[in-house]
Amino acid sequence: MDAPDVGLTIRGGTKLYPGTVALNNVDFDLHMGAVNVLVGENGAGKSTMMKIVAGVEPLTEGRMELFGKPVDFRDKNEAARNGIGIVFQELNLFPNMSVAENIFVGREITRHGVDIDLDAQRAATRKVLERLEHGGIDPDTPVGDLRIGQQQIIEIAKSLIEDARILILDEPTSALSAAEVEILFRVIKDLKADGVGIVYISHRLEELVRIGDYITVLRDGAVTGARSMEGVDLGWIVQNMIGGASKDFPKTDVLEFGPEVFRVEDLVLPRMGGGFTVDHVSLSVRSGEILGVYGLMGAGRSEIFECVMAQHPLAKGRIFVEGKEIREKTVAGRIARGIALIPENRKRDGLVEILSIRENITLSSLKDFTKIFHMNLAAEIQAAKDFVKELSIKIASLENPVSSLSGGNQQKVVVSKALMTRPKVLLMDEPSRGIDIGAKAEMFRTMRKLTADGLGIVFVTSDLDEVRALSDRIAVMADGRITAEFDASDVTSEQIVAASTPGKTTEDQSNVKEPAA
Amino acid sequence: MTNATASQPAKDTGSSAFLLVLLKARTFIALILVFAFFAFAAPNFLSASNMVIMSKHVALNAFLAIGMTFVIITGGIDLSVGSIVGLCGMVAGWLILNGIDIGLGWTMQFNTIEICLIVILVGLFIGLINGLLITKLNVAPFIATLGMLYVARGAALLSSDGRTFPNLNGNPEYGNDTFYLIGAGNLFGIPISIWMLIAVGLGAAYVAKRTPLGRHIYAVGGNEKGAGLSGVQVDRVKIAVYVFSGFCAALVGLIISSQLVASHPATGNTFELNAIAAAVLGGTSMSGGRGKIAGTIIGAFVIGILSDGLVMMGVSAFWQTVIKGLVIIAAVVVDQAQQKLQARVVLQQQAALNK
Numbered sequence: 003m004d005a006p007d008v009g010l011t012i013r014g015g016t017k018l019y020p021g022t023v024a025l026n027n028v029d030f031d032l033h034m035g036a037v038n039v040l041v042g043e044n045g046a047g048k049s050t051m052m053k054i055v056a057g058v059e060p061l062t063e064g065r066m067e068l069f070g071k072p073v074d075f076r077d078k079n080e081a082a083r084n085g086i087g088i089v090f091q092e093l094n095l096f097p098n099m100s101v102a103e104n105i106f107v108g109r110e111i112t113r114h115g116v117d118i119d120l121d122a123q124r125a126a127t128r129k130v131l132e133r134l135e136h137g138g139i140d141p142d143t144p145v146g147d148l149r150i151g152q153q154q155i156i157e158i159a160k161s162l163i164e165d166a167r168i169l170i171l172d173e174p175t176s177a178l179s180a181a182e183v184e185i186l187f188r189v190i191k192d193l194k195a196d197g198v199g200i201v202y203i204s205h206r207l208e209e210l211v212r213i214g215d216y217i218t219v220l221r222d223g224a225v226t227g228a229r230s231m232e233g234v235d236l237g238w239i240v241q242n243m244i245g246g247a248s249k250d251f252p253k254t255d256v257l258e259f260g261p262e263v264f265r266v267e268d269l270v271l272p273r274m275g276g277g278f279t280v281d282h283v284s285l286s287v288r289s290g291e292i293l294g295v296y297g298l299m300g301a302g303r304s305e306i307f308e309c310v311m312a313q314h315p316l317a318k319g320r321i322f323v324e325g326k327e328i329r330e331k332t333v334a335g336r337i338a339r340g341i342a343l344i345p346e347n348r349k350r351d352g353l354v355e356i357l358s359i360r361e362n363i364t365l366s367s368l369k370d371f372t373k374i375f376h377m378n379l380a381a382e383i384q385a386a387k388d389f390v391k392e393l394s395i396k397i398a399s400l401e402n403p404v405s406s407l408s409g410g411n412q413q414k415v416v417v418s419k420a421l422m423t424r425p426k427v428l429l430m431d432e433p434s435r436g437i438d439i440g441a442k443a444e445m446f447r448t449m450r451k452l453t454a455d456g457l458g459i460v461f462v463t464s465d466l467d468e469v470r471a472l473s474d475r476i477a478v479m480a481d482g483r484i485t486a487e488f489d490a491s492d493v494t495s496e497q498i499v500a501a502s503t504p505g506k507t508t509e510d511q512s513n514v515k516e517p518a519a
Numbered sequence: 520m521t522n523a524t525a526s527q528p529a530k531d532t533g534s535s536a537f538l539l540v541l542l543k544a545r546t547f548i549a550l551i552l553v554f555a556f557f558a559f560a561a562p563n564f565l566s567a568s569n570m571v572i573m574s575k576h577v578a579l580n581a582f583l584a585i586g587m588t589f590v591i592i593t594g595g596i597d598l599s600v601g602s603i604v605g606l607c608g609m610v611a612g613w614l615i616l617n618g619i620d621i622g623l624g625w626t627m628q629f630n631t632i633e634i635c636l637i638v639i640l641v642g643l644f645i646g647l648i649n650g651l652l653i654t655k656l657n658v659a660p661f662i663a664t665l666g667m668l669y670v671a672r673g674a675a676l677l678s679s680d681g682r683t684f685p686n687l688n689g690n691p692e693y694g695n696d697t698f699y700l701i702g703a704g705n706l707f708g709i710p711i712s713i714w715m716l717i718a719v720g721l722g723a724a725y726v727a728k729r730t731p732l733g734r735h736i737y738a739v740g741g742n743e744k745g746a747g748l749s750g751v752q753v754d755r756v757k758i759a760v761y762v763f764s765g766f767c768a769a770l771v772g773l774i775i776s777s778q779l780v781a782s783h784p785a786t787g788n789t790f791e792l793n794a795i796a797a798a799v800l801g802g803t804s805m806s807g808g809r810g811k812i813a814g815t816i817i818g819a820f821v822i823g824i825l826s827d828g829l830v831m832m833g834v835s836a837f838w839q840t841v842i843k844g845l846v847i848i849a850a851v852v853v854d855q856a857q858q859k860l861q862a863r864v865v866l867q868q869q870a871a872l873n874k
Contacts, residue, residue, distance in 0.1 A: 313748075332750075332752060333747060333751075334750035334751070337749075343748060350742075351748050353742065354737075354738045354741035354742040354746060355741065355742065356740075356808035356809060357738060357741050357808070361737070365734070365746070365750075365751070366749045366750045368731040368734055372730070372731050375732070376730065377730055377731060379728075379729065397869070398868035402869065406862070406869045419749065423750075
């Protein structure tokens with residue numbers, strides 16, 4: 003390749019974990035002043051490779067060179083000293099500390115090594131934030147008060163302040179709104195112009211095509227494709243990622259929908275300091291139907307589900323399952339009435355990671371195995387086994403902790419738990435978040451199968467293709483309101499995006515199904 | 520090369536699996552070692568009478584530790600158990616000596632069974648207050664039970680102006696002269712308090728393993744929010760564990776005052792720390808979600824045998840304290856090693872599956 007400037011190279015890189023080969027003899031070139039895109043399914047070895055570059059893990063075999071000199075980082079600090087910064091997918095910030103304190107944590111500017119020079123830190127913070135087009139953030143604001151997108155910027159600022167010549171961004175946009183993504187892309191462009199070498203990991207393929215200069219595709223720990231981005235299209239990426247024909251979203255023939263199974267009327271959730279997080283929302287879904295709720299982060303999508311699941315005591319509105327109003331105030335009561343939720347954040351809300359796979363699957367349905375107070379463990383194991391088989395969850399043993407599974411399999415455990423309660427309606431909050439393409443396609447097939455069995459599904463997503471491919475009907479949200487509802491068969495992406503743009507809701511009111519007063 | 524890498528991990532798995540079994544049984548191994556050591560080193564250690572005395576000592580701590588284990592599994596802590604022991608002992612003493620003056624120039628007296636029930640109710644009630652403070656008023660468990668530690672201890676001291684209730688021999692006329700039997704009685708040659716421990720221990724282990732409540736206790740400790748969203752009634756579960764801890768403490772209060780045939784308001788001071796130590800020694804994780812009743816009971820035996828054995832060997836009490844502390848720290852260090860190894864073995868299994 004006629005690369006002007008290769009900053010870092012890996013040759014014959016192999017990384018063995020006990021029992022697995024995470025990286026198998028890979029070659030990787032990191033171009034300076036360019037965006038080096040890294041793609042692959044979960045478990046393909048992207049994160050492992052970046053951990054090696056950032057000094058978190060050493061290579062088992064092979065060598066790494068930085069600007070022509072062989073390097074072997076002992077830890078993350080040594081890598082940082084050599085100008086390598088990494089922004090992990092999960093933010094590592096201290097919410098109660100100020101922006102400046104966060105940026106300088108662990109490397110405070112001090113006078114005589116004791117007294118922290120706050121003014122110098124503030125000034126440096128302002129400077130770096132201006133460079134990142136976020137001069138409006140006050141260095142003294144607690145990071146917890148910032149939006150997720152702004153917090154991401156703070157993470158990047160942390161790397162820049164160390165004069166990072168190489169910046170690794172691991173799924174930086176997974177929590178950002180469209181507008182924030184634009185800003186991030188501009189920032190990346192600026193950094194590129196300054197000669198910083200950027201490694202960009204993402205599952206959102208369109209993004210990669212847009213901002214990438216070089217692309218490296220990994221599959222099962224090996225590089226399956228590496229080239230300049232010119233002429234690369236989605237098909238090429240997907241083919242190299244999954245090593246075969248593209249896995250399309252399954253769209254089975256639309257079956258006849260049954261009667262309405264689930265309806266919310268006039269759901270309201272007041273926001274702290276005025277206004278509404280959920281603003282008089284009404285929705286309904288029929289048996290066998292998939293309703294996709296599309297909206298950007300912060301549009302109030304997840305909050306609808308939280309209200310339905312009795313997580314907000316201040317929420318008002320009426321909820322019906324099969325025409326009967328739900329008055330139960332507890333989660334258990336609502337589950338018993340046939341509502342099941344698959345939360346967006348598996349780790350935080352969906353799983354008890356310390357418990358075994360079996361215990362997680364049956365957690366919501368222990369009653370089924372209990373007589374008075376005695377639990378029939380054999381029946382429990384059998385039921386868990388049935389679900390493992392039905393959803394083809396890949397496990398070594400039912401008794402292993404659920405944290406040992408990959409993202410896609412963990413998601414299946416959460417789905418099993420929900421299904422075991424025999425729900426009438428399934429609420430899925432970003433069902434494909436953090437799982438790889440193969441697992442995604444499988445998840446979608448499962449959803450279709452479930453509706454064929456008469457379930458109603460409401461799912462929330464911020465992925466346009468997903469909502470179009472998977473829904474029978476699409477509701478678009480912005481600013482806590484439903485701004486439009488479409489039949490999925492005759493709607494364009496433009497219409498959906500237009501309705502989802504906040505602040506434009508007045509024109510789109512004509513499309514809103516006003517709740518019956 | 521592929522062959523080499525394939526067989527290498529397989530061997531690794533075998534040896535680490537064996538190591539894991541050893542680590543899992545570590546509290547039991549420690550118990551055997553401690554026991555064997557004193558059998559050699561301490562005279563009369565193996566005599567039947569010593570065994571009985573020792574198990575009576577251990578039982579007191581074991582009761583508290585069982586209650587404590589559930590609390591810790593939910594991610595909480597109960598610092599008030601020692602004080603509840605003291606207060607419950609005083610309540611028992613008061614009931615035997617004075618009865619309840621209902622203000623009509625006439626005093627209500629109770630028989631042994633009634634006294635036991637009342638004392639247990641007191642324990643349950645204090646546990647309930649702990650639970651309500653923690654769930655409904657959102658007080659951190661450490662603070663809520665620390666406050667209760669002082670309140671209950673103060674109440675115990677107030678009840679007698681700090682004096683001891685002596686000679687709780689009871690009165691045959693009231694049917695409470697059998698009170699001493701709780702601490703001193705035998706059934707089939709085994710002390711009643713040990714029978715009680717067996718009953719409570721089996722009951723607790725059953726609840727932990729085979730009832731929804733038990734499962735919910737682990738789930739709440741593992742991930743409170745996730746458990747709540749799965750339909751677990753988190754508040755109820757938490758209240759239940761503190762109530763049960765209060766129940767265990769009340770039993771200990773009864774047993775001690777019965778054994779001594781007297782109740783002293785300072786009884787049970789720092790018992791909570793021994794209970795926590797036994798739970799931790801038995802593999803209960805202070806961050807919640809993990810722990811076993813059997814482990815806790817074995818842990819209580821290790822601590823109890825250690826201190827009794829050292830006394831018999833004539834080791835100074837100060838050294839005993841140091842040794843006890845070292846054992847607890849060592850237990851947690853080994854526990855960490857086990858967790859690491861276990862995670863590795865599981866990941867290997869999972870990785871083998873993906874090949």
